[in-house]
Amino acid sequence: xxxxxxxxxxRKIHHIQNYDYSQNGAYFITIVTQNRTCRFGSIIDSxxxxxxxGSMVAQVFEEMPGVIPGLGIDPYQIMPNHIHAIFxxxxxxxxxxxxxxxxxxxxxxxxxxxxARFKSLxxxxxxxxxxxxxxxxxxxxLWQRSFYEHVIRNERDHQAIVDYIVANPMNWEKDEEFKM
Numbered sequence: 001x002x003x004x005x006x007x008x009x010x011r012k013i014h015h016i017q018n019y020d021y022s023q024n025g026a027y028f029i030t031i032v033t034q035n036r037t038c039r040f041g042s043i044i045d046s047x048x049x050x051x052x053x054g055s056m057v058a059q060v061f062e063e064m065p066g067v068i069p070g071l072g073i074d075p076y077q078i079m080p081n082h083i084h085a086i087f088x089x090x091x092x093x094x095x096x097x098x099x100x101x102x103x104x105x106x107x108x109x110x111x112x113x114x115x116a117r118f119k120s121l122x123x124x125x126x127x128x129x130x131x132x133x134x135x136x137x138x139x140x141x142l143w144q145r146s147f148y149e150h151v152i153r154n155e156r157d158h159q160a161i162v163d164y165i166v167a168n169p170m171n172w173e174k175d176e177e178f179k180m
Contacts, residue, residue: 016151022110026152027087028161029115032144038080039126039136046170053126053135054078060121061085068109068117077165079172084165086152087114111149119143 021027033039040054050058057078065071072088091108109117123142129135152158 015149019151020110021112021149022089022091022108024090025088026158027089027111028084028150028152028165029087029111030082030084030148031115031119032082032147034138034141034144036081037138039138039142040078040080040083042080043169043172046172048078048080048169050078052133053129056125056129057083057122060118060125064114064118064121067121068114070108071114075162075165077168079168084168086158086161086165087111089114115147115149 015021039051040057041048041050043049048054058076061073061076061078064073070089070091072090073085074088076083076085089108089111119142126135126138126142130137150161152161
């Protein structure tokens with residue numbers, strides 16, 4: 001990439017300005033591997049077949065709600081070089097009129113904190129897979145720096161996204177992240 005290309009290529013920010021991404025809600029996310037490298041398995045007969053690295057990512061998805069209070073994940077889809085998920089953030093709102101936050105309470109994690117935790121956990125485990133299991137080495141980082149997010153606003157929006165996530169393996173060759 002030339003210097004001119006680098007100057008013209010700006011990272012697109014899709015986040016809503018001044019929106020509190022730690023508030024209760026449903027968030028659709030897509031995270032892509034660095035250089036769109038296929039690392040998590042293959043699509044065979046329109047089904048995602050996870051390799052060991054893909055199974056590790058699935059395990060992290062399953063563990064995350066136990067690690068981050070108030071987090072639910074439903075559904076998620078691991079693809080060869082990216083993941084889709086709906087993160088449900090559900091923090092308790094309070095226990096009554098006289099309740100006030102405890103001074104020792106930690107701040108509620110935002111969507112960005114949750115994605116950073118997911119990337120950190122999967123990257124560290126992937127590095128262990130490289131060292132101990134011979135997984136392919138990655139250059140500089142496992143995941144791209146940014147990620148796509150969409151605040152789910154209503155049930156119709158939610159159902160359309162669930163349908164998209166579930167159908168993703170069947171539409172792999174049409175996917176903008178498609179790479180052989």
